[in-house]
Amino acid sequence: xxxxxxxxxxxxxxxxxxxxxxxxxxxxxxxxxxxxxxxxxxxxxxxxxxxxxxxxxxxxxxxxxxxxxxxxxxxxxxxxxxxxxxxxxxxxxxxxxxxxxxxxxxxxxxxxxxxxxxxxxxxxxxxxxxxxxxxxxxxxxxxxxxxxxxxxxxxxxxxxxxxxxx
Numbered sequence: 098x099x100x101x102x103x104x105x106x107x108x109x110x111x112x113x114x115x116x117x118x119x120x121x122x123x124x125x126x127x128x129x130x131x132x133x134x135x136x137x138x139x140x141x142x143x144x145x146x147x148x149x150x151x152x153x154x155x156x157x158x159x160x161x162x163x164x165x166x167x168x169x170x171x172x173x174x175x176x177x178x179x180x181x182x183x184x185x186x187x188x189x190x191x192x193x194x195x196x197x198x199x200x201x202x203x204x205x206x207x208x209x210x211x212x213x214x215x216x217x218x219x220x221x222x223x224x225x226x227x228x229x230x231x232x233x234x235x236x237x238x239x240x241x242x243x244x245x246x247x248x249x250x251x252x253x254x255x256x257x258x259x260x261x262x263x
Contacts, residue, residue: 124240160258161256162258166180179206180210181208183210184245187254188248201218203218203220227260
């Protein structure tokens, strides 16, 4: 109708606006769930149960390869760990989330960095083998850093994720 250059700019601004709005909405929903909703449904304080879980969940710091980390999936009483941005966390305190049957069990014994950065629980977002995360966008990198802060504040860091043993 008008100048094609101006029409293209208006259309690209509209697309960028829609994408930004959806990203912000997704971030707000994630914030609500993980920082507000999540804390409202905590179980009442039970000292004996918490002491048992802490004793069972304590681990000595060490390095993990992807193959070694797979064994820390919480199945059959095994320890429960998740790697986030190359740090490995003992998430035994959150076994109702990360343990067998939990909503995030897909992350147990895995490098969950990409899935958390993408805010996805889709199996197709798990990379086979080492993931250097170099293709994450700045928004995804920020999301991953937010997850690191959450894990640092809630769970014990028990080591680093390494590519291979020397």
